[in-house]
Amino acid sequence: MTRQNYIFTSESVSEGHPDKVCDRISDAVLDALLSAEENARVACETFATSGMVVVGGEVGLSDQEQLRNYMGSITQIARDCIRDIGYEQEQFHWNTCHVLNFLHEQSAHIAQGVDRDGAGDQGIMFGFATNETPELMPAPIQYAHAVLRRLADARKSGAEPTLRPDAKSQISLRYEDGKPVEVTSIVLSHQHADEAQTSDDIRAIVEPYIREIIPAELLTAKTEWWVNPTGTFVIGGPDGDAGLTGRKIIVDTYGGAAPHGGGAFSGKDPTKVDRSAAYAARYLAKNIVAAGLADKCTLQVSYAIGVAKPLSIYVDCHGTGKIEEAAIEAAIPRVMDLSPRGIRTHLDLNKPIYSRTAAYGHFGRAPEADGGFSWERTDLAEALAREIR
DSSP: OOOOSEEEEEEEEOTTSHHHHHHHHHHHHHHHHHHHOTTOEEEEEEEEETTEEEEEEEEEOSOHHHHHHHHTTHHHHHHHHHHHHTOEETTEETTTSEEEEEEEEOOHHHHHHHTTTOBSSOEEEEEEEETTSTTSSOHHHHHHHHHHHHHHHHHHHTSOTTEEEEEEEEEEEEEETTEEEEEEEEEEEEEESOTTOOHHHHHHHHHHHHHHHSOGGGOOTTOEEEESTTSOOOSOGGGTSOEETTOOHHHHTTTTSSOOOSOOOTTBOTTSHHHHHHHHHHHHHHHHHHTTSOSEEEEEEEEOBTOOSOSEEEEEOTTOOSSOHHHHHHHHHHHOOOSHHHHHHHHTOSSSOOGGGSSSOSSSOOOOTTSTTGGGOOTTHHHHHHHHO
């Protein structure tokens, strides 16, 4: 029996966190190459530290001359990302940091399997959905993301000039009968400009924005607030801590409320099932919940490199299902082709839509008109329900 009364915590990090700076650059490289060719192959990793960014990995375009031209633009792509995030500090400035490019052509051995429409690698991928929020996401991670995104908007608009790009949030929620009823603690560490700023000063800045995001009924007199609990936070970003692509996979997904297969998303083109199949798994889990087949759903798929058909499909409704999980598992292949090509076609993933996913979560976002966050649609719910019933 699933626990009904408990406290659960999730964290998020801002777009200025060192790891998220790297995710953003890797996804911007991906978007640039997908803009050139929808079948571009990209596996781009980024490392950032004080005054330096290193980009490496493998890429491929059918036009080698065009590929060479794009390779020459990597430095500017990285600088543009850093500038948009907002880094202009002495030891990490968009206009002065060194950018080293070690990207190379994709391995022919990997390409041969993908070119036959097979998966780009073996692995397991998970999707999750729950009806505890309108976005069908776990509430702790959804609020943790939303708080940081709101503060980033205030910083970038100029409304809060004291704030700087690096930040982390953490929300602890108490559940009764499986539903969130109270925020027991809020943790926020936010980089700021002036060393004279105290924790109380920063709380006075950020608290109104936090209260905009978190429903008033969840904040009580007992809610603990920990804002910049160590005091001063002036040195941040890659100048304060090194960053690397793919180190925030739990932040990127469900905040620990669901399993993760282990593969990171950013910098990978959609032939990589680490990314595309995880998106498909979220899409299916969300549509299962949206169809009223369950209140909560975890879905797993697995693949072998070079093989198109998924090796397994597993569904767990955590005791909330209105129908047997085996019936849902049997229906899924009848409503969606889960081959790598089928996923890319169904969700229209061969587009430059990935830079926007690099911060504030890959899930729980609104589908966008140009195809961004297509995996958040609930347009499969009716077909699923019809196929099963």
